[in-house]
Amino acid sequence: MDILMTGGRIKLICQIAMAFLFIFSAPCLAEQDYIDITNPSLRRIPIAIPLFRIMPQGQVNTQVSRNAPDLCAENLEFTGYFKILDRGAFLENPRESDITGSTTNFRNWTGIGAELLITGGIWINDGTLTMELRLFDTFKSQILLGKKYTAGKDKLKKVMRTFCNEVIYYLTGRQGIFDSDIAFVSTSSGNKEIYLCDFDGQNSRAFTHHKTITLFPAWSSDGKWIAYTSYARGKPDIFIKHLQEKRGFVIQNKGINITPAWVPGQFKLAATLSYEGDQDIYLLTGRGEKIKKLTNQWGIDTSPAWSPDGAKMAFVSNRSGTPQIYIKHINSGRVERLTFQGQYNTQPAWSPRGDKVSYSAREKSGEFNICVVGFDGRGPVRLTYKARDNESPSWSPDGSMIVFSSTREGPSRIYVMTAYGTDQRRLLTLPGQQTNPKWGNMDN
Structure with missing residues (x-):
């Protein structure tokens, strides 16, 4: 079966002039749902990813042909959707046969339990990398x-992440997470600074260099801006910085300026300010100009978190005597209390689907755990257990995973788990402590 089809070509131009050429594709959505990410008892699908074939059109060393399927396997395994099968058990070698599937004996793959198969061909000419990749139902x-x-031949990782995004989109109907980044606070430099890393914890790098206390990173919905709080000018102010361009703004009202949260799809943000006395939440432009006051109640209101449609805002308030999570309906102004179990519930984060809010809850033992509650109050469900302090939950862009900080191994580190609390694992290890992760949207 030859899948080189006629059709449109889509050119994706990266910031460093890289181009991908898509010249054949199957339909965007599967005829059936291969993976239902809303199923809490999701079964991992066995998938075979053999070494890719070195194509005769050019030359490529065998290490590159091995690295490519290894990267593919690592990306797909990270999602928790797949069981990567051991290549030592394979009965067929697509590296020595037709990668189009025309000569593939699919019984050789079903016989070892593979339900999906990925084949690939790879070659390099004059520094240009070309890859043909296919996904089969065995x-x-x-x-x-x-x-x-x-x-470009140095863009192997980017190519594999792009293909893996296509695989996830086909099998789930949702975009993959492989082009997303995570922001977090780290003391690696001796001070609390904002760091960034790839979705899987790789490529960690410092984003701020204030040499003081820096907290509360927040991504704009287009992934181009990060807002955060820093004591760089002697008190807590909000800094708004463009990720690629050397420009930004500072919100430095009298008192504290903390916990920024971008309005979805807009160059606006909510933040906690105290220049009028109490800590209240205000709506601001992306430049920091005040638009209006969003909360006006005795006590402390802080930590805003927007629903995906921007119509509702979760936040923390002690108006009932202890910190609890509330929801404000922006158009009507109505405020409802969301959490009732426990005496200390903070750090709300709204799921990308808009149906759930995750948060940190302090137990009677004094330890913190991650919980999830329906935005209508159904639940809550605790996702972490007996693992010391687990705080600052943040959802992946597709809503399938949650990143959080935990002291389960001693110093605070960044961990990930599925949206249902399964498959909890450490994301990365750096010197010092890492806290307050925020999962950003896809690269633009």
């Missing part, structure tokens, strides 16, 4: 997805 002996990519 039981149906059917191709599900085919893509061809052309890029």
